[in-house]
Amino acid sequence: MTAATLLTSDFETLPTLLRAHAAEQGAKLALVDEFGTISYATLDRIVDQVAAALQRDGVEQRTCVAICATPSINYSVVFLGALRAGCAATPLSPSATGESIAAMIRDSGAPIAFVDASTIGLLDGQSLSASLIDLDSPSFSAWLAPEGTKPADVTILPEDPFNVIYSSGTTGTPKGIVQSHAMRWAHIHRNSGAGFGDAVTMIATPLYSNTTLVTFLPTLGWGGTAVIMKKFDARRFLELAAAQRATHAMLVPVQYNRIMAVPDFDHFDLSAFRLKTCTSAPFSAALKADVVARWPGLLVEYYGMTEGGGTTMLVANANPTKLHSVGVPIDGHDIRLIDDDGNEVAPGDMGEVVGRSPAMMTGYHGRSDATRAAEWYDAEGRRYIRHGDVGRFDEDGFLILMDRKKDLIISGGFNIYPSDLEAVLAQHPDVADSTVVGVPSEAWGETPVGFYVARGEGSDPAAIMAWTNERLGKTQRLSALHQASELPRSAIGKVLKRELRDQLAKVPA
Template sequence: MHLSKMLAETAVKNLDKTAFYFLDRPTTYGELNAAVNQFATGMEKLGLQKGDHIALVLGNSPHFIIALYGAMRAGITVIPINPIYTPDEISFIANNGDVKAIVTLDLLVPLVEKLSSHLPNVHHYIICETNDERVQNVDPTQFSIYSKMKSFSQILASGSIQYEAPEIQEDETAIILYTSGTTGKPKGAMLTHKNLYSNAKDIGNYLKMSSEDTVITALPMFHVFCLSVCLNAPLISGARMLIVPKFSPREVFRLAKTYQATIFAGVPTMYNFLYQYEGSVPEDLLSLRLCISGGSSMPVALLKNFEEKFKVIVSEGYGLSEASPVTCFNPLDRPRKPGSIGTSILNVKNKVVNELGEELPANTVGELVVQGPNVMKGYYKLPEETAATIKDGWLYTGDLARMDEEGYFYIVDRKKDIIIVGGYNVYPREVEEVLYAHPDIVETAVFGVPNPEYGEVVQCYVVSKNPQLDEEQLLRYCQEHLAEYKIPKEITFVKELPKNTTGKILRRALKEQILQKTK
């Protein structure tokens, strides 16, 4: 079984049931499944075949769902890309991922035009119409990629609601999710049809998700948290989704009340904004039976305050792209432990091991490793990275954790120097690579510091050979080469950075000094 086939079966049973609302417009399961077939046949008419790769440079919209499931139904591998990425970031992923077609918004055509000369293997640009006034008077023939452009509606119109899907094996790659790498370049985690289906099914069962549920889909669909918890799990459960184009506390409260939402999932930053929203009252989320938090650790004080204010339980979990992503959730039928990521979900095993891979006793800190049908088959075109991450069938997460006597896991620290900004992963080396490319930068150290709104933000120290270079100029440079959440919140110029005897910059020592000063 795979997701697209399961959607077809669900549609047969629920033809007239609403699958999702977008801008208050309902789409039924029957309509969604027909559009998925149309997209799949439209792709074939463009010459795309099973095994080819397409990229979705899209935000939350019906276009994303139709393209995702349509491509998977045709056996085409999907690469979701954050639409706020810079041309440099998008072109790297598209080239490394061997992308042949890009699906994106009409608003982003100028961006795509800018990077198109660096994408020789992309033969088709499928443009999703937004009816935004900013593009209504734009002449599409002015773009050099005009001959390669097709509208999303044209693709659907050229397709058929009847489609004979190719035979798809469960171990074939359905999605490649690019995740930040320690070398500064993202790595593509290959998730199979089995990986995605098993995790969506196990999440749905664990959360007791059913056709009676209404899920607020406010997390970004290109992110694996949303993909499995707020999109795939609801669709195979026959639930309905409330698609939020862009997170806004006001819109979440409105949708929850209007459509009697039962499930909300978000990162701690979202919960903080909802809690702090002026004028919010307990009745705003009265219909919710469950809230889910992931992406980064939720401060216990925020969790308790949110629960007390809105009278709803927040269940924290844990996951990573390489595990499709969920491995742990706080159980619904047993006491929830604040600060814990919960217990292993169905069919997934978590354990804590030492440097030799030996399981450690309860309350002993070691590395968290994971095993299950949700674990990726490897990194795209990176066999050595794959071998270093998956050993003897276990995925090594790089996170330090402990497990208590009742099987509840706790993340203690991160083995790698990852920075989590509002639920998004940022590796210091990735930012440092960009800074080192600046002609005036001699050396730099990047790390994360606590932030009440985003959990962490990027802090940067640089040594410059140009005394005229200032923070504002360097931030503008970063904005050209980094996604918004990766841009340093603050840049400090210093004469030199602390180093050890071999000349290695002591990033952690510098971070500790900064944190000590702020206490």
């Protein structure tokens, strides 16, 4: 069956699509990284070797296969080989501590974990439940099944686990989010109009992140080329994108900010770009406008969760007056807003975002209690996923996010949304980056405290705080403002507010 026919199916699998692309366009480049390239024919062959080696080693179908490494071709073939063996690819964050990585491996039950030079040392002295294979050493090639080996055929059902993605662990114990083959197939299938078949897609975020997979998987599913950056650098991104004639990219807001700030940005030839997307963190209206004005191609912002739920989409080029929003729900996605008692709020009112779609997690791996806590059911008994954000719909149906529900500050009985304060603080000419967190207060219950990174030398935190507070309501004003050399961020650009709160808690009163 041809790839084109497979892509019209109600359900198929990515390994089957890769086989079809190898047969039909075997010489076409599938993957590019800093060390080389690999065609679809070669990719299919090595994916077979990985799958056959996993089966040889007794790794059973639906078992997790852990990967904790920086992005590369070798990483990609292990991920895809695990799928062909019927296993669940389980990518882990290499920025986690060794203790956390070992804990996630144990939680997943993976009998084998693939690491590289950046992560193998982190696991020294840890109690490991899996054997390790180093992707950067000759032991990886030696581990592969002999060239030409075909794995035993497996039957993959729609409900079978495709991957398990662990939450960052910055807000507690990491939870394994199980995503099914049906979910991933729906995700690949729905991108029929995105032009991935002849795409050259820049992969500039980590492969353990759903942010990356939502672009990486459709690129391979439709037969495009993925250009993998081991580590993001704004100038190097522009150089690679121009050299490779890149057409697509998924980036997070902090990456857009750094790219647009490259002094000679306008000298790079980005004319081949057709689609740039963004997700995972707040994306300011001003930055969206700058990208639309100076970078060819569409800019589309998606709002959603790794767990699934509902997704909204904002086509920035077509909606210049809605750049403060995250767009409208995409077809087949139902998003509601509920109050603290689980009741839907009135039109125009704020509420917690819950969503339902074909792309929802099966649940958290081995955590039925956490799964139940993440679910909401409507009056008809339909299942939704809680997004954890507070927002409202405007009169045109565009969703405007206020904040993470857990980041809401309640001070003196008033609700304070950090994003409102951050929007004002960011306007000060001496502020390059900023955030606001809530900290305990005997007088008010909680009080807002700001952190900022200075733009240049000689900034005065007291003067910046006074300037900001003059522009805020009385109940919103910052009680303190701290200068930092940089804000702690996850690998996909989210500010790690818990780390900032922890820093404040350690400061003597």
